[in-house]
Amino acid sequence: MPDSSLQALFEPRSVAVVGASGSPGKVGHSIVKNLVEAGYQGTIWPVNPKGGAILGLDAVASIAGLPEAPGLAVICIPPALVVGALEELGARGTRAAIVITAGFKEIGREGYALEQALAEVARRHSMALLGPNCLGLCNTTAGLNATFAAGQPAPGSVAFFSQSGALCTAILDWALGENIGFSKFVSLGNKAVLDESDMLRYLSHDPQTRVVLGYVESVEDGQRFVRVAREVTPHKPVIMIKSGTTAAGAKAASSHTGAMAGSEQAYGAAFAQAGVVRVADVASLFNLAQAFSTQPLPQGPNLAIVTNSGGPGIMAADAVERSGLLMAPLSGRTVDALMHALPPFASAYNPVDIIGDAGADRYRAALEHVAADPMVHALLVLLTPTASAQVEETAQAIIDVARGCAKPVFACFMGGRRVGPGRAMLQAAGIPCYAFPEPAIASIEAMYRYREWQARPMPVEVCYRRDKTRAARVIERARGEGCVEIVEFQAQELLGAYELPVPATELARTSDQAARIAARIGFPVVLKIASPQISHKTDVGGVKVGLDSEDAVRAAFLDITSRARRLREQAYITGCLVQAMAPKGSREVIVGFKRDAQFGPLLMFGLGGVYVEVLRDISFRLAPLSLDDAHRMIREIKSYPLLRGVRGEPPVAFKAIEDILLTMSQMAQDFPDIYEAEFNPILVDHQGAVVADVRVTLCSGGG
Structure with missing residues (x-):
């Protein structure tokens, strides 16, 4: 337009x-x-x-x-x-x-x-x-x-747009x-x-x-929205509510990724990658609007609290502990100055408790010392209406200190009628004032997170080497055979086209052939059923691990294939894949993507195997991934310390996982005909990673 x-x-x-x-x-x-x-x-x-x-x-x-x-x-x-x-x-x-x-x-x-x-x-x-x-x-x-x-909006510096007229x-x-x-x-x-x-x-x-x-x-053209928002957010904060993110009526998913990657996750990833600050309710929307429109961004995470009451100070400190902020460590010079300015029973450490009989002059002295401390990046002033509290005079002291301070200053006047005039003074002076500490701290944290996002370097996108012609043949062959899913034994060539690391794997059509392949690969090995009609192999007992002899391999082959024929009578059984076992101490992770109708490919990462089903500890990003996206996806999950290593374990090869994430991002962009894909598990140790299982689902009707 x-x-x-x-x-x-x-x-x-x-x-x-x-x-x-x-x-x-x-x-x-x-x-x-x-x-x-x-x-x-x-x-x-x-x-x-x-x-x-x-x-x-x-x-x-x-x-x-x-x-x-x-x-x-x-x-x-x-x-x-x-x-x-x-x-x-x-x-x-x-x-x-x-x-x-x-x-x-x-x-x-x-x-x-x-x-x-x-x-x-x-x-x-x-x-x-x-x-x-x-x-x-x-x-x-x-x-x-x-x-x-009804009514005329007052002039201001906040712009608002809404899809809902009633709202x-x-x-x-x-x-x-x-x-x-x-x-x-x-x-x-x-x-x-x-x-x-x-x-x-x-x-x-x-x-x-x-x-x-x-x-x-709803956002009809999600990819355009992300592009435009990325242009805006480096110089103006964009704060948004998104409603209606359930995936009701979505296509039934054949993979963990498909089951877990819905509309809500796509919007969350889109907003995060575009630098949009997302909130859950209207009150938070306007709390942040007031904060961003009136206060400078904090240059770091350190928050100092000045209070006339110990309880609210502790509440605020607890809220800081739960947030991404830190309680500012006050310098020795500041502590000494506070000890000199405050009564003996006051606390000169953060939170600074100037005790209940504090008047406006004591607030002013404490605020001036704390605001001057270079370790303090933001300041929150708490007031409860004690008998000695001078509400309006204290509000003026806060206003005066804030005028000479380049750091964000927030207030929390707890109470009702008595603190009302002070709140009104602060709001009129452009100092956000809240009834409770938690929304104030949430606002400061959002501003700090936005400042962090602004400071990030421009994303670096990568293009991985691949043989697109070879990969396209795999998809065309599956289409020609009327298949919607490309299961593991068929997908090996797709992995090869993208030069993805895989354990030594060969297809065996007889038990004797399986034994010979296993001897060549080296024991122990894994056997997996190979059938274009069987994607969930464990449902039919189609996987055997730790096979350490030719006899064990023969027996496992016959058991797996006979069980599969009995449980899936209509399935064509090609044979079994013989695969090298993962190195001892390997950890399992999952990488997948699902194509979102609005935003395109949505990638996910988490711990693999049963962990992904039980913990649902997953991070999401939209393709194309940048190097920074891949790096952060791995480190965002709560289980990241398990990958970093505990009790003397070495950390996994993070770069190997990042390479796989970036390669899947490339595959998702190369082939719009792929609706979802999943590598699960990826077996990773301190030396590298291999894709041990793969499933690919094609878009119905050819994309």
């Missing part, structure tokens, strides 16, 4: 309200009323077939009767008339439109067709189209309130009560043309916007 059309949407020189009404309570009346009361300085043309005057403005009977093409048209007429009205406006040269009207794809097939026609008209005329089925938008800088919401009205009402201001306020509606990616791109260049907030229920 051209920037000029988005500029027409947010900064129009004139607005036509198509469907304007003189009847209070109607949508067309509320829109005109909001435009007038917001102080919009451009021309407003109400369009109503009856003509007359609406709120003191002369109404125009039709679009054809407009004296010129309006810069922005706000349309609130019946759905059957909307496409024709948009066509007429586009032909006259209108560059932007907001369709308030509902009754499009949200009602089913008929509405979907109508919305497609609407989008086609907008694209043909290069119009920025917001909606349909939306609340509208506000640009407080331009005095533009093209919504039918928009609730948040706007809540923000008015909390005195939170907005630079832009946008209801996306059905997103026929403009979506969250367009909003992010526009807001990234908006000088009035310091923080971007968003609520989405």
Whole structure:
């Protein structure tokens, strides 16, 4: 969408309200009323077939009767008339439109067709189209309130967009009560043309916007969203809520990866890789909005707490311990200064407890010393309304110290009526003030995590050597045989095409051949059933390990194949794979991917074997993986210390696992025809890693 059309949407020189009404309570009346009361300085043309005057403005009977093409048209007429009205406006040269009207794809097939026609008209005329089925938008800088919401949003540096119009009205009402201001306020509606990616791109260049907030229920083009968000987040924080992430109705999965990699994991990976700060609820959204829009980012994890009560100080310290922050170790110079300034029973160590009889002067002295300590990266001030507390004077002391401090300063005034005036003073001065310590610490942690993400080097993507022609032959052969799954004995060539490390493996068609292969490979060995119809080998007792003689191999071969024929009568039994055993002390990990409808290949990593089923201790990333992504995926799981080595065990060969992750990322991008793939287990020791088992599932219908 051209920037000029988005500029027409947010900064129009004139607005036509198509469907304007003189009847209070109607949508067309509320829109005109909001435009007038917001102080919009451009021309407003109400369009109503009856003509007359609406709120003191002369109404125009039709679009054809407009004296010129309006810069922005706000349309609130019946759905059957909307496409024709948009066509007429586009032909006259209108560059932007907001369709308030509902009754499009949200009602089913008929509405979907109508919305497609609407989008086609907008694209043909290069119009920025917001909606349909939306609340509208506000640009407080331009005095533009093209919504039918009650109340005028206050100016501010926070931009907000939402897919839910109802949530928009609730948040706007809540923000008015909390005195939170907005630079832009946008209801996306059905997103026929403009979506969250367009909003992010526009807001990234908006000088009035310091923080971007968003609520989405779905992202149709996930890969575009990630690209755009990556452009925005290095210089502006983007904080978002995503709802509706269950994978109900998803395709039944044949692998652990498929079972565990759902929509929720894809969105989580997308937000993390794009630098989007994700929150779970609206309260957290606005806690962070206030923090990011008013305070500098902490340059490190060290938090200092100053309190007049030991209990809340301990609560705050516990919350810090559970977070990614650290309790700042105060320097000896700071401790000495605090001991000199505070009463004998006070604590000069972090948390600094200035005790319950502290007045504003004691708070000021303690804060000045703590804020000056170079080991302190952020400051949290707690106040409980003791008999001696000077609430408003203490608030002023905090404001004064914060003005001369380059570090983020947060407050927590615990209580109700008595601390209210102090809270109001702090909020007005741009110092976030909370009722309890935990949300304050969560906000500081989010800011620190964002600062860490900003400081990361640009991702380095790698392209691994592979024989794509050889790999394509494996997939084409499976398709030709009518197979949707490529099981291990068939997938060996696929692994070879990507030069993945595998244990010595050969296919045996008879028990004698299996014994000869085992002797050549070297005992002990593993035997696995080989059948294109059997992917879950353990379900039919199709795996035998630790076979240490030719006789043991022969017996195992006959047992495995006869059992498989009995339990899977329709399966074609090719034979058994004979495979070298893993070196002693190897640990099992799993690497897999599943193709997400919105975001493309979603890769996963965790401990392999039964651990992945029981612990579900998994990390996720979207392809393509960077070197940093692969590095962090391994170290994110809670079981990472087991791979690092415990009780004298050497650490595993992490680079070998990273190579396998990056190779699978390459395979996922090379072949969109692969729906999901899994290497499980990968056997890894201190020297290297081998892929011991593999399963590949193709997209039904050829991709």
